[in-house]
Amino acid sequence: MNFDDIKVPFNIPCYTGNEDRYVLDALRNPSDKYIKKCEEWFEKRFGCKRALLTSSCTHALEIIAILLDIEPGDEIIMPSYAFASVANAFVIFGARIVFVDIEPKTMNIDPYEVEKAITPRTKAVCVIHYGGVPCQIDKIIEISEKTGVYVIEDSAHAINSKYNGKYTGTMGTFGCFSFHYTKNCTSAGQGGLLIINDEKFIERAEIVRERGTTKPLFLKGIVEEYTWVDKGSNFAMSNVNAAYLWGQLELIDQITKERLSIWNYYKSSLTPLEDKIELMTVPSECESNGHMFFIKTKDERERKKLINFLREQGVQAETHYVPLHSSPAGRRFGEFRGEDKFTTRESRRLLRLPIFYNMTLEQMRYVVESIYFFYDFYE
Numbered sequence: 001m002n003f004d005d006i007k008v009p010f011n012i013p014c015y016t017g018n019e020d021r022y023v024l025d026a027l028r029n030p031s032d033k034y035i036k037k038c039e040e041w042f043e044k045r046f047g048c049k050r051a052l053l054t055s056s057c058t059h060a061l062e063i064i065a066i067l068l069d070i071e072p073g074d075e076i077i078m079p080s081y082a083f084a085s086v087a088n089a090f091v092i093f094g095a096r097i098v099f100v101d102i103e104p105k106t107m108n109i110d111p112y113e114v115e116k117a118i119t120p121r122t123k124a125v126c127v128i129h130y131g132g133v134p135c136q137i138d139k140i141i142e143i144s145e146k147t148g149v150y151v152i153e154d155s156a157h158a159i160n161s162k163y164n165g166k167y168t169g170t171m172g173t174f175g176c177f178s179f180h181y182t183k184n185c186t187s188a189g190q191g192g193l194l195i196i197n198d199e200k201f202i203e204r205a206e207i208v209r210e211r212g213t214t215k216p217l218f219l220k221g222i223v224e225e226y227t228w229v230d231k232g233s234n235f236a237m238s239n240v241n242a243a244y245l246w247g248q249l250e251l252i253d254q255i256t257k258e259r260l261s262i263w264n265y266y267k268s269s270l271t272p273l274e275d276k277i278e279l280m281t282v283p284s285e286c287e288s289n290g291h292m293f294f295i296k297t298k299d300e301r302e303r304k305k306l307i308n309f310l311r312e313q314g315v316q317a318e319t320h321y322v323p324l325h326s327s328p329a330g331r332r333f334g335e336f337r338g339e340d341k342f343t344t345r346e347s348r349r350l351l352r353l354p355i356f357y358n359m360t361l362e363q364m365r366y367v368v369e370s371i372y373f374f375y376d377f378y379e
């Protein structure tokens with residue numbers, strides 16, 4: 001599609017108008033002011049033990065892998081319907097990835113499959129709250145309490161989502177978030193957040209984020225000079241990126257509300273097509289943040305025809321993850337445990353519709369009308 005022909009892009013990065021003055025302030029007055037402001041804001045809002053801004057969600061996951069002392073022989077359970085970096089963060093330390101099936105309605109990990117896949121080598125289970133809709137995290141926590149495996153909540157999509165009234169990312173041992181420009185809130189380009197819910201990991205996490213040195217203790221006046229004590233890297237977010245993020249955190253409820261109204265518009269106006277397409281749903285115990293709206297076509301062939309038709313109309317709709325267990329690296333570093341009943345089949349039917357902050361009613365209508373047009377005349 002020629003960019004000039006796009007009437008409704010898939011995504012426009014969130015911009016509220018408040019970001020500029022904070023970024024300018026951060027540029028003129030170098031400090032860690034906005035990093036502290038954002039971290040304190042998350043700690044207060046989430047009621048979590050510690051929030052650490054990172055340069056990406058991938059880096060937050062890599063910090064977790066270091067904190068869990070991942071080594072060859074360890075197994076990490078996760079859905080195959082996932083982003084490569086969720087697996088890679090553990091693979092680079094030698095872990096074997098055990099992929100399990102998802103629940104078809106939400107595309108989230110199936111807790112029953114997790115339970116069956118656990119062995120004495122399992123170190124952690126990493127769930128994804130896909131598209132901003134929480135997985136059945138209470139069942140995963142129950143399994144972890146029985147077996148001692150750690151729980152990692154990948155909330156890359158799920159800032160401000162809740163499960164039974166609790167924010168995602170605050171229930172497992174760790175939570176992590178992404179502020180990449182495709183997400184609900186962005187720190188301009190790239191960014192991430194690590195939430196630590198188990199106190200025993202806090203001090204070490206600060207050290208690992210700071211290149212494996214005791215600089216965080218030095219800055220608090222606990223040691224007189226800092227030194228190298230652990231594995232680590234430069235995983236921290238810059239203050240300028242945090243300043244950009246701050247402009248959005250102030251308005252996070254407005255951003256969520258607006259995205260949910262787009263979500264609800266799609267849902268109600270496409271409901272009459274439910275004999276032809278399946279629509280995304282949110283289970284009653286979940287509060288979504290409107291990160292994504294997906295539909296499912298009859299099969300992959302129909303999806304391809306619909307994508308092409310929408311492209312001709314100037315609407316960008318996107319597929320999503322290709323199951324990791326079928327990728328070259330997934331075959332090398334992991335295995336699917338249990339039956340692939342839904343992962344492959346459902347991933348081939350799924351199509352994400354445009355959704356972004358400040359999307360106009362006219363744009364929403366145009367997307368919906370284009371889908372109706374396809375099913376009325378072209379199918």
Ligand SMILES: Cc1ncc(COP(=O)(O)O)c(C=O)c1O
Pocket residue numbers: 056057058059082083085086128154156157177178179180190191192
């Ligand atoms: C579920 C999930 N986890 C992690 C990531 C990685 O996030 P980041 O780009 O901030 O590293 C992504 C990226 O979109 C993702 O979809």
